[in-house]
Amino acid sequence: MKLVRYGKAGAEKPGLVDADGKIRDLSEHVSDVAGAALAPAQLKKLAKLDPKSLPAVRGNPRLGPCVGGTGKFICIGLNYSDHAAETGATVPSEPIIFMKATSAIVGPNDDLLIPRDSKKTDWEVELGVVIGKKAKYVSEEDALDYVAGYCVLHDVSERAFQIEHQGQWTKGKSCDTFGPTGPWLVTKDEVKDPQNLKLWLNVNGKKMQDGTTATMVYGVKYLVSYLSRFMSLQPGDIISTGTPPGVGMGMKPQKFLKAGDVVELGIEGLGTQTQNVKADA
Known part of the structure; x- marks a missing residue:
């Protein structure tokens, strides 16, 4: 998977990039590409999702840092x-x-x-x-x-x-x-x-x-x-x-x-x- 965070700085939303290069919204499944969402079990759950079932993100939003909540x-x-x-x-x-x-x-x-x-x-x-x-x-x-x-x-x-x-x-x-x-x-x-x-x-x-x-x-x-x-x-x-x-x-x-x-x-x-x-x- 290619996971992204998109939107205004400090208010990014989680998403993934589908096979056509379009961003799909992951907000219903994880709150952010950070913390517990990065655990192996959670990544496996996300990998099982059909990207086409996720809402497509319109336009070309700003891409934020691809991981949030970085401690070190x-x-x-x-x-x-x-x-x-x-x-x-x-x-x-x-x-x-x-x-x-x-x-x-x-x-x-x-x-x-x-x-x-x-x-x-x-x-x-x-x-x-x-x-x-x-x-x-x-x-x-x-x-x-x-x-x-x-x-x-x-x-x-x-x-x-x-x-x-x-x-x-x-x-x-x-x-x-x-x-x-x-x-x-x-x-x-x-x-x-x-x-x-x-x-x-x-x-x-x-x-x-x-x-x-x-x-x-x-x-x-x-x-x-x-x-x-x-x-x-x-x-x-x-x-x-x-x-x-x-x-x-x-x-x-x-x-x-x-x-x-x-x-x-x-x-x-x-x-x-x-x-x-x-x-x-």
Whole structure:
């Protein structure tokens, strides 16, 4: 299934995308694509529904973040060997973990706002993993049992805030609009192998990133198991699994986003995003 949340920001309704690409309303079956609705048993119930029996959503409504009620937005740094190389970093011996504020989460096509005093706002297309049930001390072998599905994520990063200021990476990752999520939550049964997906990103029509999840240092199974050693993962939590090469920081000379730019990105089978870049008020 391809699950969506549509409507005005903060008042999104649950839906699914049918075989013709039309949104069907799920409000009579779940209150949101969040929490208990992500549990394996509930997803099985939704999968049994005939999409044609659900009300069709008229027009082209705004798409919100594809999962609601996210408690933790966990990111993995330098998780592609080729990305680590372009930034001059060493591949880490264990996953680098940092948090992105959940207030950064927006819809896949919402405006991307350059924060005040930003000089180095950068792009990063990433595979998102959405947790479906509580995971604590889970084995790598069983890890995917705790995954509800996958989505496209844009881990927008302000490099000066992230690297040149004192402290941790979080402040360079958490500005408002720095977490476009969606368009869909694609349930794991539709993703044959999360370690074999093409992902890409364009800025103003020019290809900047063109990679594959096959070059991840630490795969999805390992990451879910690893993170569950240090914190319980809850339904709706998001893991952003790292980015392939082609980020602005790695270019010579470096290149960063500015107001007026258009960013397009996507992952094979998981949909695409488009953001207009604007200056924050």
